[in-house]
Amino acid sequence: MKxxxxxxxxxxxxxxxxxxxxGLDVEISGAxxxxxPFDEVALEEAVRxxxxxxxxxxxxxxxxxAVNQDILRHALALGADRAVQVEAPAGLQPLGVAKLLQAVxxxxxxxxxxxxxxxxxxxxxxxxxxxxxxLGWPQATFVSALQIENQALQAVREVDGGTETLALPLPAVxxxxxxxxxxxxxxLPSLMLARKKPIEALSADALGVDLAPRLSVxxxxxxxxxxxGRLVADAAELVECLQIEGRRLEIKELS
Amino acid sequence: MSILILAxxxxxxxxxxxxxxxxxxxSWTLPADVLVVGSQAVAREAAQLAGIRQxxxxxxxxxxxxxxxAPLLVELMHEHSVLLAAHSSLARDVLPRxxxxxxxxxxxxxxxxxxxxxxxxxMYAGRLxxxxxxxxxxxxxxxxxxxxxxxxxxxxxxxxxxxxxxxxATTRRIAANQQVSERPQLASARxxxxxxxxxxxxxxxxxxxxxxxxxxxxxxTRAAVDAGFAANELQVxxxxxxxxxxxxxxxxxxxxxxxxxxxxxxxxIVAINQDxxxxxxxxxxxxxxxxxxxxVPAVTRAIRQLQERQA
Ligand SMILES: Cc1cc2nc3c(=O)[nH]c(=O)nc-3n(C[C@H](O)[C@H](O)[C@H](O)COP(=O)(O)OP(=O)(O)OC[C@H]3O[C@@H](n4cnc5c(N)ncnc54)[C@H](O)[C@@H]3O)c2cc1C
Ligand SMILES: Nc1ncnc2c1ncn2[C@@H]1O[C@H](COP(=O)(O)O)[C@@H](O)[C@H]1O
Numbered sequence: 001m002k003x004x005x006x007x008x009x010x011x012x013x014x015x016x017x018x019x020x021x022x023g024l025d026v027e028i029s030g031a032x033x034x035x036x037p038f039d040e041v042a043l044e045e046a047v048r049x050x051x052x053x054x055x056x057x058x059x060x061x062x063x064x065x066a067v068n069q070d071i072l073r074h075a076l077a078l079g080a081d082r083a084v085q086v087e088a089p090a091g092l093q094p095l096g097v098a099k100l101l102q103a104v105x106x107x108x109x110x111x112x113x114x115x116x117x118x119x120x121x122x123x124x125x126x127x128x129x130x131x132x133x134x135l136g137w138p139q140a141t142f143v144s145a146l147q148i149e150n151q152a153l154q155a156v157r158e159v160d161g162g163t164e165t166l167a168l169p170l171p172a173v174x175x176x177x178x179x180x181x182x183x184x185x186x187x188l189p190s191l192m193l194a195r196k197k198p199i200e201a202l203s204a205d206a207l208g209v210d211l212a213p214r215l216s217v218x219x220x221x222x223x224x225x226x227x228x229g230r231l232v233a234d235a236a237e238l239v240e241c242l243q244i245e246g247r248r249l250e251i252k253e254l255s
Numbered sequence: 256m257s258i259l260i261l262a263x264x265x266x267x268x269x270x271x272x273x274x275x276x277x278x279x280x281x282s283w284t285l286p287a288d289v290l291v292v293g294s295q296a297v298a299r300e301a302a303q304l305a306g307i308r309q310x311x312x313x314x315x316x317x318x319x320x321x322x323x324x325a326p327l328l329v330e331l332m333h334e335h336s337v338l339l340a341a342h343s344s345l346a347r348d349v350l351p352r353x354x355x356x357x358x359x360x361x362x363x364x365x366x367x368x369x370x371x372x373x374x375x376x377x378m379y380a381g382r383l384x385x386x387x388x389x390x391x392x393x394x395x396x397x398x399x400x401x402x403x404x405x406x407x408x409x410x411x412x413x414x415x416x417x418x419x420x421x422x423x424a425t426t427r428r429i430a431a432n433q434q435v436s437e438r439p440q441l442a443s444a445r446x447x448x449x450x451x452x453x454x455x456x457x458x459x460x461x462x463x464x465x466x467x468x469x470x471x472x473x474x475x476t477r478a479a480v481d482a483g484f485a486a487n488e489l490q491v492x493x494x495x496x497x498x499x500x501x502x503x504x505x506x507x508x509x510x511x512x513x514x515x516x517x518x519x520x521x522x523x524i525v526a527i528n529q530d531x532x533x534x535x536x537x538x539x540x541x542x543x544x545x546x547x548x549x550x551v552p553a554v555t556r557a558i559r560q561l562q563e564r565q566a
Contacts, residue, residue, distance in 0.1 A: 011379070013512075013513070017379045017382045017383055019383065026379070026383070093360060094351070094360065094361070095354070095355060095358070095359070095360050098355055117494075118494070120379070120380065120493070121378065121379060122378055123363070123364070123377065123378055123379070123380065123493065124361075124363055125347055125351070125363060126351035126354070126361055126363065127351075128351075129321065129348065129349070129350075129351035129352040129355070130351050130352065130354065131355075132321075132322075132352060133325060133351075133352040133353075133354075133355035133356045134355055138320075138322050138424070138425050138426040139321055139322065139348075139352065139426075140426070141321070141347070141348045142344065142347075142348070144487075154429070157344075158487060158488075159344040159345070160343050160344045160345070160442065160488070160496065161433050161434055161440075161488050162431070162432045162433040162434045162487075162488055163431075163432045163487070164428055164432065165428070165429050165430035165431075165432075166320065166426050166427065166428055166429065167426070167427045167429050168425060168426040168427070169425050177494070178477075178494060179481070179487070213390075214359065214360035214389060214390055214391050215360050215362070215387050215388065215389050215390070216387065216388050216390070217385050217386070217387055218373075218386040218387065218388055219385070219386045220378075220384070220386075221383070221384050221386075222382070222383060222384070223377075223381065223382075223383075223384050223519070226524070226538050226540070227540075229524075229526075229536065229538075229539045229540045229541060229542055230540070230541055231536075231541075231542045231543070231544065232541055232542065232543050234543070234545075234553075235543070235550050235553035235554045235556075235557055236553075236557055238525070238527075238541060238543050238550075239554060239557040239558055239561065241541045242502070242525065242541075242558070243561065245501075245502060245522075245523045245540075246502070249445070249501035249502065249522060251445050251446060251469075251470075251501055252470065253446070253468065253469050253470045253558075253562070254446075254469065254502075254558075
């Protein structure tokens with residue numbers, strides 16, 4: 001079984017977000033970039049499936065500018081067998097990404113596409129579902145546990161208020177929640193080994209995909225700051241304040 | 256053209272978010288139909304939502320999986336121009352699938368609707384707001400329900416019954432595990448008491464009594480959930496649930512951007528933390544610097560005394 005993992009290069013989740021001078025995007029030049037945390041989890045799961053014999057090959061795919069090479073090396077060090085870099089213009093949108101991935105799937109014929117449930121930059125959370133739609137494949141989103149047996153998947157999904165378990169045939173698309181696993185720490189020998197693994201370059205043009213943007217960002221802004229708060233001395237004073245707010249908000253328990 | 260709203264329910268009753276989504280629909284001046292995929296009782300309840308044109312009802316016991324529900328939405332969109340839902344796990348699963356089948360973009364988690372195809376939505380865990388315009392003829396949109404005004408009831412509108420689905424999905428739901436709790440639902444509670452990693456094994460013993468005195472729902476940080484102190488479905492934040500209650504009481508949590516993403520629209524934020532420099536104090540309206548293991552029981556006691564005096 002072959003697994004395709006799509007990985008996105010994003011501003012590291014722990015660094016401050018600055019708006020670019022033109023106000024239309026985020027300033028990433030010079031900022032620390034990382035593999036999207038959800039994609040690292042998806043990749044770790046794919047590598048584990050290979051290690052336990054359920055999968056035979058793990059392919060990592062990144063779409064975007066050539067600077068994606070660094071995260072592809074990271075993916076290879078984590079255990080992917082090979083990588084594909086699809087060079088594409090900046091400003092890809094979920095539907096365009098899904099169409100590009102659809103074209104890569106047509107070339108590579110994976111049995112399973114495992115991707116992050118959301119990218120921590122746009123927070124769209126749409127890619128897996130859109131790709132599954134275009135491929136006509138079943139989907140399991142927000143997955144926190146995964147099993148493969150006899151060409152079928154069993155996936156536990158995190159849903160509002162609890163969980164549910166789906167059984168679905170392959171090929172399928174699965175999107176990973178952070179709780180699916182804890183990605184391993186990459187050791188130096190794996191990094192060395194990764195240098196020898198192949199990265200194939202493709203171009204979005206060559207894949208012949210319509211990438212016309214459907215959405216246009218008109219402006220970015222920071223949310224309005226909340227007014228300065230007030231420190232209280234002790235529990236009694238806190239409860240007084242709670243009571244005042246409770247009355248204002250007509251909350252029965254506090255009024 | 257018109258709006259199609261995907262209703263949410265728990266099998267028996269509409270979820271409060273649906274009333275807010277219907278409220279959000281008034282941003283367009285278009286007739287709105289509500290789709291109920293569920294029981295007769297839910298369809299009848301939906302028919303009384305103020306301001307809607309009609310209910311489309313597909314009778315079934317359990318909501319079909321995305322593989323089956325998305326094509327239904329696509330078919331219904333022949334007669335509608337906006338597909339609208341709350342930014343819930345159901346809609347996040349099925350709406351992107353429907354959007355791709357319709358070959359249109361989806362706008363997720365809109366916090367404001369500023370025109371017929373213009374929205375404001377958060378990015379980067381809510382650290383930025385983006386004003387986005389869509390060029391598509393069909394708008395597929397989820398909204399951050401707590402930020403929109405709910406509609407009330409009105410005389411019932413007609414219910415149109417839809418033909419049963421053919422059962423074409425290859426996916427089967429083999430288990431569903433909904434946590435039942437005496438406490439209010441986290442997504443719609445007026446008061447939320449939320450705990451972080453610092454609560455440790457005492458998460459429940461300390462916070463449950465406080466939540467009870469306040470009629471509050473319990474929430475948690477990802478760190479508290481990952482450490483096993485709190486259940487999954489309590490997670491508030493970028494990757495958990497988004498809430499905007501009247502009062503959000505943040506206890507022993509630092510206020511990481513990913514957590515703030517899920518609660519910074521609360522009316523009043525109250526923080527208890529022993530570290531005066533904790534980021535949560537930057538967004539808190541009231542802050543108490545102190546050891547939670549002493550202050551939480553003290554606050555609980557003080558509220559109880561107050562309630563006893565008033566009783
Ligand atoms: C991709 C991604 C997604 C994420 N999604 C989410 C999400 O949805 N929700 C979420 O919450 N997090 C999320 N996180 C994690 C987030 O970044 C933080 O790690 C997490 O919120 C921290 O939880 P915490 O505040 O409980 O713990 P900590 O940051 O460890 O804070 C504990 C706090 O307790 C205080 N404290 C300690 N002892 C006491 C005491 N005795 N009395 C009073 N105060 C005390 C400390 O001063 C500290 O401020 C995500 C992270 C990533 C990378
Ligand atoms: N440019 C990209 N390159 C590779 N994978 C991507 C890209 N954009 C999105 N993805 C994948 O799609 C997932 C969901 O992204 P999104 O729908 O944008 O939140 C991510 O976790 C990635 O696995």
